[in-house]
Amino acid sequence: MTMPPLHRPKPSQNGLRIGADFAQLLKATAPLPEIVTAVVHPCNETALEGAMAARDHGLITPVLVGPEARIRAAAEAAGRDLGGIEIVPSLHSHDSARQAVKLVHEGRVQALMKGALHTDEIMAEVVDRTRGLRTERRMSHAFVLDVPSYPKPLMITDAAINIFPDLTTKADIIQNAIGLCHALGVAAPRVALLSAVETITPKIPSTVEAGALCKMADRGQITGALLDGPLAFDNAISREAALAKGIVSEVAGEADILVAPDMESGNMIAKQLIYLAGADCAGIVLGARVPVMLTSRADGTLARIVSAALAQLLAHHKQGRSIL
Template sequence: MSKTFEKILDTAKAQGMKTVVVAVAQDEPVLEAIRDAKRNGIANAILVGDKEKIIFIAKNIGMDATQFEIIDEKDPAKASLAAVQLVSSGKADMLMKGLVETSMFLRAVLNKEVGLRTGKQMSHVAVFEIPGYDRLIFISDVAFNMYPELKEKVAIVKNSVAVAKACGVDLPKVAVICAVEVVNPNMPATLDAALLSKMNDRGQIKGCIVDGPLALDLAISEEARKHKNIQSPVAGKADVLIMPNIEAGNAMYKTLTYGTTSKNGGLLVGTSAPVILTSRADSPETKLHSIALAALVAEYNK
């Protein structure tokens, strides 16, 4: 089981090189991550975008652009679509967002003719290495689904569990996060949490242990679990945190990113190939971690 991003990088390297396609690749932090992914033996890349700008940036960061295939397409929409098509046609294992608006990028991902649709619910999974914890923490959804209902939450759980398993967690412990740990009819998120837990009990959600509603402290703190005398196979030991909505998820993501010394990465799943959907503000290290995660998921999905 990978408990750190160092282990994630080592595992991705050990499984052999993947190929990532970058849509609108003329972005310095993205190219730094691509450079380092190749140096670490994790992934080669096809760069789609403004060739002149890509070569200029590569020179500035000590990246040998001649080692990469570059497809010259200056129009961001066309570059995004071309990148998606390379993945959907099997010429690459995963897709990465470059210097392009997320809405434009996702339109290409969802294109009916060449996109990466599978008919499944897509969701974003963020992965954190948090100081003081003996495991990686998987958080969903922090970036894609805004106000998921029960059906969407079932898919979010399954997608998150698949990512955790790709990282070597054999039986992920899933906490459905709410403000409280009791079912309250006036708090719809607690009803969804209880239903997800029961669906897991009855085998409708497999390959993991789901419990909820659980407040955040109970999910990740064994001390809090003992203090509140909660008996649960998940409380205090959660690997996966399912957030009630995008506000809670995004706030937690940014709190961990900017308020702690955590390391992180993330990707969009539920697609026919992993999609690296990082923020423009994310560091090159975070983008590299995301490439490594996508490589593990691509291998797991074979």
């Protein structure tokens, strides 16, 4: 038996197969100037090519931070000419992360892009209490997904940094994601606080926290969005499922942001959408002094390009230069 296609075909843009949501996002970046970006340890072909492709799309001006011989070997493997591109030498991956964060403090770069190193290595420097990039808000990660079966970009948070966030941390996670939505032109994003059920159930702590977070929004402790929860995944993204359960909500079925109860569930949701629903994804760290493009070492060029687009839009939005 022949199975029907799972998702709509993706048109090609500069050799990339890209969905409608991400194509629109990249189009929106066209009037904005590139942001100077420290590419941390781009010491393999995939990481180096992703940074160069983001440059080719007019998103970043890369500053390559890593052992120079390894960077040049990666460039040769990728068939890339590094003429005119600054290289800041380092000893190894830990040193690459430290040197990149130092460039932020010196005012030489506006963003960071993860290359061929572990997430823990770059984030250890970013969150360091003395030399890192902390702000008054807890840092968090957001996946932005182009899901073929969903009519708009879908954000999932936090799926990479905060393992078991408490109530205060969840408030920061939500506010960070709202800020990114504003940078993407969504003036009043709809935020669904996920759990297994739609009613507050004391035996399920995430439902109690969802209720508290909604009340925090009512009292102005979380601003700039519509919040509702607890909501199960189905009624967060399906209006029909919400109506079938008698849920009356401005968020149900139309969520822009899905807030996971913990990192494990958020990561699973995102990867299920990527591998089973054909979604494309990008990733970014929010709440630091500058945007941090945080992609998996297994991610391809598209994920790195769109992550760079998110960082560019966010950086210019903070400067009051967003054109969305």
